[in-house]
Amino acid sequence: MRHYKLTLKEISCPVCHCTEVHILYSVTSEEAVYHVFKDVEDQRFLQLKSHIETLWQRQTCDVVRCVNCRFCFAYPYVAADKRFYELVYSRSFYAGWKWEYQITYEILYDMVIHSNQKNLKLLEIGSGDGAFVKKVSPELIPKENVLCTEYSNYGRSGINRYGITCLSKDIREINSIEYKGNFDVICMFQVLEHMNGIDALFEHLNWLTRKQATLFIAVPNFKQREFYDINGVLEDIPPMHIGRWNKRCFETIAKRHGWIVAKYEIQPQGFVSKAIRFVLFRYECNYTLVKQIRRIRVRPIRRLLKAMWLSLCVLASLPAINALGSSKLGVSQWVHLRKV
Ligand SMILES: [Zn+2]
Secondary structure, eight states: OOOOOOOEEEEEOOTOOOOEEEEEEEEEEHHHHHHHHHTTTTTHHHHHHHHHHHHHSSSSEEEEEETTOOOOEEOOOOOOOHHHHHTTTSSSSOOOHHHHHHHHHHHHHHIIISSOOSSOEEESOOTTTTTHHHHHHHTTSGGEEEEEEEOOOOHHHHHHHHHEEEOOOHHHOOOOOGTTOEEEEEHHHHHHHHOEEEEEEEHHHHHHEEEEEEEEEEOHHHHHHHHHHTOOOOOTTTOOOOOEOOHHHHHHHHHHTTTEEEEEOOOOOOHHHHHHHHHHHHHHHOHHHHHHHOOOOOOHHHHHHHHHHHHHHHHHHHHHHHHOGGGOOOSEEEEEEEOO
């Protein structure tokens, strides 16, 4: 069981602009690298560590929670940049079809097939390997009506080969006049938690979209992340994840920028997959120990120690696993915003 620090600090919340936060926990640059890149022997480990310290201008970063809207964010509130993602995602590990893709696809299907909204224009921000747009286009939306952004070369080249334009740009840099008021639908799946400059982002989304546009956002489920935190598994590690959203945060930011929350859902998830995920994350989260095990050269000994540590993790996780039966602890939360 882990306890938050809960030290009170005066920092402005990016979502509701309240100026009081509690510090939940702190992360070192080495922990931050290890979280996204486990191979400590790889020279990119040190490159990433140095790059993160440049981003933070220090060696540690706090994660704080607004006392008003309970938005959790990194302080310094700095997002990972293109260089960071190039180092991290030189290999591809995309998850395929996801829950948030399916519920969004069903709404788009309804808009196009049942409500006869033909010729929609769609923008997906942070498209990964294009799993979502390849399903939606050309079935529901012509390829020439879809625009994607993606930093990873692997993901971007695959989407471009498929015939959909994919740019390696921050969405706030897409300001060519042809895109002003252009889009009916914007999708941001597992992207918003990586971004800072939230007001500038929503101002730009307003610039990019037509009246009554639709915005679909999926981010990690804050309830699951809180559960993980207090059970010793930190998953929201800056500069990768710098914002932990909840329904109230979405309502606050939507209202300020002229949107409404049309629908909000938490991912339903089976108990077994939740339990396996939790144990594996718990295994990895003892950073110092797992690092030492990985460095052991003699394979049978390394495997034996891995098995012993995994067994201990399973045993230590049993009390927490019991609580994972709750329907509120699925991986993701999803929100459907409508421009008013
Ligand atoms: Zn707030």
